[in-house]
Amino acid sequence: MAQNGQAGAERPQTGAPAVILVEPQLGENVGTAARAMANFSLGELRLVAPRDGWPNERAVKAASGADFIVEAARVFDTVEEAVADLNIVLATTARRRDMIKPVYSPETAAREMTARLADPDVRAGILFGRERTGLGNDEVALADGIIMAPVNTAFASLNLAQAVLLVGYEWFKLHTDGALGRETPVEAAGREGLYTAHTRAATKEELIGLFEHLERELDEANFLRPPEKRPAMVRNLRNMLSRANLTEQEVRTLRGVIASLVRNHERG
């Protein structure tokens, strides 16, 4: 899935949080995480003591195209070093720790980081733990807050790339005003669609022309009977056709449909 939007392109890299993978075990997972970052315009990858060493060919391969992120990744020995230059650090975790820290969802985390990043001197990062064991308490303790995604408690585990995907998605959504998201009412989306089809919405006059054409033929066919029911039947037909938000081109098509159904059989 993708958006139509320039929104992605418009988006400056500056200020986006760094993704920090703590002791990732498999190169593949670093690569797919990088790929998820690229999906949502997150450019800065930091690695803390990747288990299988660095650089890692499998990471480049799994990034399938996002290798520019993998190759620009910076490697650190400890989490402390990896977050040293950052002002706000959030830690993704699968469970509440008994620590007094704010708990964010990916969505509220994106808002919090965005608010803090309004100050150009502020830099942010997000910690993601080891595939199996996640982040240790000492590592979480370094963070200003915790990010927990709403997930079915019976099936809470997300893989590394999926965790990065959800956090990146909410960040990107916020910075592309939700793209096709919350600010786009369904109707507007529909209308927008209308205009992309190189035509315009039908005028009421054109619509009524279609209605009367159909009704004329249906009277001809004795369909709109008995007379006392005619007004309601006409109303229902007009309601149906109105709901379709027909374009001017579509009105002409439908009139062609009616004419052809009738004409054919008049000939025959």
Next chain:
Amino acid sequence: MAQNGQAGAERPQTGAPAVILVEPQLGENVGTAARAMANFSLGELRLVAPRDGWPNERAVKAASGADFIVEAARVFDTVEEAVADLNIVLATTARRRDMIKPVYSPETAAREMTARLADPDVRAGILFGRERTGLGNDEVALADGIIMAPVNTAFASLNLAQAVLLVGYEWFKLHTDGALGRETPVEAAGREGLYTAHTRAATKEELIGLFEHLERELDEANFLRPPEKRPAMVRNLRNMLSRANLTEQEVRTLRGVIASLVRNHERG
């Protein structure tokens, strides 16, 4: 990452949209998609002509724990059959098609489906295309709307499980977050209004019956020509009629309209 929440548990399965994978190529991807469904409490998986056949051991393996979803999956030969019993179908797609349909984000799609599903007789499903080529235009034409995720246009491609993950995430978020849940889009309220008239939304099977009835008569009338233009003409007609969100009663009325236009002139 996981939520603290009973919210997930509270959530009834009923009404959740079915996930429909159209000609998935690799069993692994069916399994990881099922896993993503489990993360967000989506239980119903439908498969259209899985390339490597079914059942598929690799799908079960890749589901790592979500095999109950894989094993309950229903397999269909065609998309038409897979959506026959559904009232609202949304199609995930990577690009805007030259079709006139509402375009949703995963977030607005969750709201739209939730509003429509307020009617207990309404059932929803989401189409996901083939790993490489996505959904064909004729498949998208069967849908009531399109879902496009806000993604960096330079890196738009999401794998199957990730696409399911984002759609499932927004669905789950809406249904485990009172604040979001309370907002009901105006447009959706209008739609609900449709079904208060002692009738229900048409099923796709009923709609397809109407489409085929009309197309039969138009072939009869030599309207759908030249042959090379027929597919596009059919698609446009189906899109127009789909947009009207017809009720079952309205579908019967329109079939009566077609029959009467034809019959009358056959008599004459």
